[in-house]
Amino acid sequence: MVSICDRVRYVETDMMGVVHHSNYFRWFEMGRVAWLRAAGVELWELMNANIIFPITHVECNYKESALYDDEIEICATMTAFTRAKMDFKYQIVRKKDGAVLAEGESRNVFTDSNGHITRLSGAFYDRINAYYLKEQAEEKH
Amino acid sequence: MVSICDRVRYVETDMMGVVHHSNYFRWFEMGRVAWLRAAGVELWELMNANIIFPITHVECNYKESALYDDEIEICATMTAFTRAKMDFKYQIVRKKDGAVLAEGESRNVFTDSNGHITRLSGAFYDRINAYYLKEQAEEKH
């Protein structure tokens, strides 16, 4: 599990006084980016190699509302990985009391720049897979 | 099914040149609002009656990317309704060729302003339920 911390921005709130639900997917994305960075892969590298990784599925279950100025922890864990796709699960945790505000999932597939499904090439695959296996081994303990 | 049309805004795109996936949930919301309006219920009325309707679940499956300036049709259909919750499903359709770009679902629950689950009161329930039953009857034909 890779986690990053952030603070709820004023602009992320809506007229109900809570964070608008669409923003959680932006936080999930930040968690996914942080996970890939921890694995040694920057989005820039993928894009420069003409590898596109569109989202094909996301979902989120909301338990409690994040509020303006809340400090949150965005936790990302890879749950499946092949040359064709990568799945993640996420938790958004309120730092002051550890409450899990939301949990979610995503799937990215790998395509070329024409949108055709492709298979992730050697170096990228190896780095991501190594980190995925390491994470899985750690979670078993 | 209630549908509204819109045009993809430039700001909704990301550096991949397609609409960022988080924006679909904003379109779903516009569809949900339009459905409730068709049923005779404005969000303002609910809020003025201290009825809050937080999202507890959303998901989206992405099939093709919406692009800048695409004309889209946002289609919302209620799939379940009780005094405690309302579920919707959505389709985002590209107008020029009828392609379904994405499909999704959502659940709202009804709470009071303290966040406690409540049961939707008479007039609101009746209007929404009447439209829901009408919609279901039409879909069977």
Place this chain on the structure above:
Amino acid sequence: MVSICDRVRYVETDMMGVVHHSNYFRWFEMGRVAWLRAAGVELWELMNANIIFPITHVECNYKESALYDDEIEICATMTAFTRAKMDFKYQIVRKKDGAVLAEGESRNVFTDSNGHITRLSGAFYDRINAYYLKEQAEEKH
């Protein structure tokens, strides 16, 4: 002056219960796009011709707050045009009473894909300039 109408989205509100001020620049952009379309120029065409048009200045004066569900009219008028830049001014008008909610300005410059200032080429220049002159002539009446 070219105008388009829109309705304030729920997601555009913030916890003060009004539209967040950053959204007005998204509306200005929609107005600018509509103006250029009226002049016969689509952003796609410019991008396909490798003409980039970054914003170098924007500003907005806010008079009254737009609220959720308000129907608004986004009015865009070109105020200066050369081969190197285009300036616009904007008004956001609340439809139900004609109140001017905000007024703003923007400047775009034309660059090539390396970010170097360039000069707008023949056909694009001619179409935009023709519409600009037509608009100016009409405003004098």
Place this chain on the structure above:
Amino acid sequence: MVSICDRVRYVETDMMGVVHHSNYFRWFEMGRVAWLRAAGVELWELMNANIIFPITHVECNYKESALYDDEIEICATMTAFTRAKMDFKYQIVRKKDGAVLAEGESRNVFTDSNGHITRLSGAFYDRINAYYLKEQAEEKH
């Protein structure tokens, strides 16, 4: 001058491959919030005291584009302060080379919850003014 650091989010980019210009106003807001926090005033306190502080003017001059993943420093300095209004200026600095990407300004006024102009009360005024004077004294050195 109060500054905070952040990293450009993927969702903040647009199809030109750069940060959409409207996002800078969200960064300015984060800088303004950080400045007020440094002065000992949280937005929550103002809101709980029924003090509203709508934006009446913002502007931004863009020099270079922020890119995805850029580490940026958001710098906020108060430039004028009375019981009726507060003005700030901002710089967005790219951390890796110190380049100033954008500079801007804002004005907030103080109103009551009915939108009527009010005058900032004792404790809030004193804390903000003390920090403003301290900042001005430091800048003179």
